[in-house]
Amino acid sequence: MSYGMIATMMFSLMMLLMATGQRVFAAIGAVASIAAILLWGNGGVEIPFTAAVKLMNWYPMLTLPMFIFMGYILSESKIADDLYKMFHVWMGPMPGGLAIGTIGLMVLVSAMNGLSVAGMAIGATIALPELLKRKYDKKMVTGVVQAGSSLGILVPPSVVLVLYAMIARQPVGQLWLAGVIPGLVMAVLFILYVAIRCRINPSLGPVLSAEERNVPMSEKLRLLGAGILPLGIFAVMMVPFVNGWTSLVESSAIGAMAAFLAAILKRRMTRVVFENSVRSTLAISCMFMWIILAALGFGAVFDGLGAVKSIETLFTEQLGLSPWTILILMQLSFLVMGTFLDDTAMLVIVAPLYVPLVHALGFDLIWYGVLYTVTSQIAYITPPFGYNLFLMRAMAPPGITLRDIYSSIGPFVAIMVLSLILIMIFPQMALWLPDYVYGK
Structure with missing residues (x-):
């Protein structure tokens, strides 16, 4: 199977998962991680790991x-x-x-x-x-x-x-x-x-x-x-x-x-204002970080293909x-x-x-x-x-x-x-x- 066909299948699977109501980062990250492991074996594990390190740095x-x-x-x-x-x-x-x-x-x-x-x-x-x-x-x-x-x-x-x-x-x-x-x-x-x-x-x-x-x-x-x-x-x-x-x-x-x-x-x-602000900040920040992590992993696989x-x-x-x-x-x-x-x-x-x-x-x-x-x-x-x-x-x-x-x-x-x-x-x-x- 050509790399172009693999990339098309990845994109199609990601869109299918999102159509089922899955969270954005879960659909993208799962497709990227599974594709990396299937394509490059144990070495593919390094792609999502490297993406996480890049995000933290x-x-x-x-x-x-x-x-x-x-x-x-x-x-x-x-x-x-x-x-x-x-x-x-x-x-x-x-x-x-x-x-x-x-x-x-x-x-x-x-x-x-x-x-x-x-x-x-x-x-x-x-x-x-x-x-x-x-x-x-x-x-x-x-x-x-x-x-x-x-x-x-x-x-x-x-x-x-x-x-x-x-x-x-x-x-x-x-x-x-x-x-x-x-x-x-x-x-x-x-x-x-x-x-x-x-x-x-x-x-x-x-x-x-x-x-x-x-x-x-x-x-x-x-x-x-x-x-x-x-x-x-x-x-x-x-x-x-x-x-x-x-x-x-x-x-x-x-x-x-x-x-x-x-x-x-x-x-x-007030205490309520502070707690609501901190909780909302944590929720939104974590959501965006997971999305960025998934996007970096997906992009790395696409670059490799x-x-x-x-x-x-x-x-x-x-x-x-x-x-x-x-x-x-x-x-x-x-x-x-x-x-x-x-x-x-x-x-x-x-x-x-x-x-x-x-x-x-x-x-x-x-x-x-x-x-x-x-x-x-x-x-x-x-x-x-x-x-x-x-x-x-x-x-x-x-x-x-x-x-x-x-x-x-x-x-x-x-x-x-x-x-x-x-x-x-x-x-x-x-x-x-x-x-x-x-x-x-």
Whole structure:
């Protein structure tokens, strides 16, 4: 049996196991380990062992639990809730202001947590009921929450980009910086869409009533200070790193400690908050570490089979496709897989094939990490089976139906596709900031 056929069988078996509902790391790790032993006998045992050692020796991996802990502390202690109160007071007097404030909330929550599910939870449980109560168009604001929450996997400290960095062997810091400008551009485009649409039709996003707008300036300033606190924590963490004063791991520790101290100073650090934060951090960190371990083992077996070289030869020599055509086909495959897989599963499944192929085609792997992440965002909210669509259905108030959720997302998908095209046409959108920072 040829190595190409063996690689195809491995991929097919892995997809079959995942279709049965097995955990991602179990399906991938089992196929990799069994294939290694069958192919190379006792020596195959060294492949998963080497992958585990490589993971344990990867020092930047320490950032993962630090950033997750920071996000959960800010969420569990309700510091994140202060952000919405701030946007409510300051943005409410303008048409669509609360929806625009919700997008700002999503960006800041993303900068605190790095996971899209955190933004979805806060947006669906805090912002969405308030928006509906004030007669905002339910389709528009449902799309706002879904699209805004997807920024969590692009804006630093993105946990997904940490996973990509490990698999692609690229610096986490450069990937995070590469996601900043595309993430902000996408957020600005969301805001412009909401602002223009509500300007044309103010009934979609009514201004707050006179009673709610009549807030003393002292109260506005107090809420502004409370809302800016998470942004201050992010600045305390990232400014030393961007200026080269601290390493990435040291900055993540600063961020976690700053969030912990902020919760103490605001007298919200209870035993329940601390225990929930630690338990959630441990669960999420272990899950990602198992996934990375499985992905490294699977990638090592694929490298040993020469599967990547076979695929490169198929596309470039036998089919005669151009590098850009191959890249676009890759992105389309992400959109298809995103209808039934989350971003982590997609990355782990195709990274052993796609990342070396992207490098062989001459594309920048930092730039491609941003492309992958934006494509995953689109796949997340694309009907009929986008991952975030069903998360929203589970978290949304009773008045929001699945039909509302599906029909709300079209304009935001179009904006994301536009953003993806812009990043492909102008790679410096992703590469300028890491080149500038690391060039110093």
